[in-house]
Amino acid sequence: MTPNKEDFIKAIFELGGKEKVVTNKDLVRMLSISAASVTDMNTRLLKEELITHLPYQGVMLTEKGLLIANQLIRKHRIWEVFLAEKLGYDWNEVHADADLLEHVSSDLLIERLNIFLEEPTFDPHGGVIPNQDGTVPEIHSTPLIECRVGDRFKIQEVDDQEDFLEYLLYKKVHLGKEYTLAEIEPYDGPLTLETPAGEKTVIGHKAAFKIFVDIIE
């Protein structure tokens, strides 16, 4: 296994390759490599039985591939916790370094680090950390866009794109924060969130797809 292969498998997973076929086009966009390179890597991963391939359709992860994806995500997210909690990184700064560190982390290192961090369940943007055996704890959360006016909730997870995290930092939206959904403008308009203290925050319509909440009672 090499860093490039690992990142490729992770990309397939993040594009839904656990349940559905992922197209070459999507991988081209996600990894910023040429279409020919995607075909090339596909044939190599196919040879190792990490993916299944439907010609001209796309690829899906095998059990073996899925395990590698989850173990890599475990490493990635544990490093993100370390960078945020111990080294004082903001949540939009952790990804780049974690994306490199994940590939050079022995099992011993990750398990010691996990203990040092007191076995965290979530990474800095609320992504759940897979277990050592590749299983993933089941967490219930709802996309903010599906909430109704009047719902009370806590922020559970947010999309991990750097610019989106920076936007949320600016809006002072952070994990665990409690809000009530005060208003939704029609025709894909903005959402207004209100804290228990009465402070209001306006969030764009598209942002509401990238925020996941835990509705209270």
Added chain:
Amino acid sequence: MTPNKEDFIKAIFELGGKEKVVTNKDLVRMLSISAASVTDMNTRLLKEELITHLPYQGVMLTEKGLLIANQLIRKHRIWEVFLAEKLGYDWNEVHADADLLEHVSSDLLIERLNIFLEEPTFDPHGGVIPNQDGTVPEIHSTPLIECRVGDRFKIQEVDDQEDFLEYLLYKKVHLGKEYTLAEIEPYDGPLTLETPAGEKTVIGHKAAFKIFVDIIE
């Protein structure tokens, strides 16, 4: 710069390439690669002006190469401190992981880590950590083999080979520990060290070349 190039430059440094010409043979032994691969890497590093090359003699580091070596050693040793102090690694366990982590450490990461570790001066076996600018703090220490009977000293630094560190762990020799040199057997015989409490430790002749001490007054 790539991990292989970085390790190659570090190997030249560790074989004395700051002051003297390092042979291909030595690099073959240190890196466990073929002689042809050494010649190959030499020509590539030469092109980047990181080394100077005397055909059929060997290579030396340029200023540029030396800077890279020192910065890599800084990263390596800071990671070693982290693994030992925060993750509970023994001093003979830190090297392998640090040897990988050193290549994926951004400047931001290393400087934050350095602060988190409270700016250590030495790595777990007493190696001095180069400064950010590539300069190296001057530390005075004496090889144990040069000591005279009756000298009092503290353990300052030891060779970082894994099996040697394990041997010292078994002998309960650790950094900062105080001893008096009680006896040296002639004809390259063993050395006897004595703690202030009167406990005696016998050390092989060759080991005394790999232990460096700070003589007290």
Added chain:
DNA sequence: AATATTTTTTAGGGTAGACTAAAAATAATT
């Protein structure tokens, strides 16, 4: 149904970093 567009694959090539086998240069031995 025919044509145009998009996507995927194939063909051919490049670089980094490794290898083996053989040639050339240097060092050691007789």
Added chain:
DNA sequence: AATTATTTTTAGTCTACCCTAAAAAATATT
């Protein structure tokens, strides 16, 4: 001084990962 042994270099290959350009297949549009 000549021979032998060691070390370094050259020549030719290999794999991983990337590319561009062109061909083939699938999809969308007229």
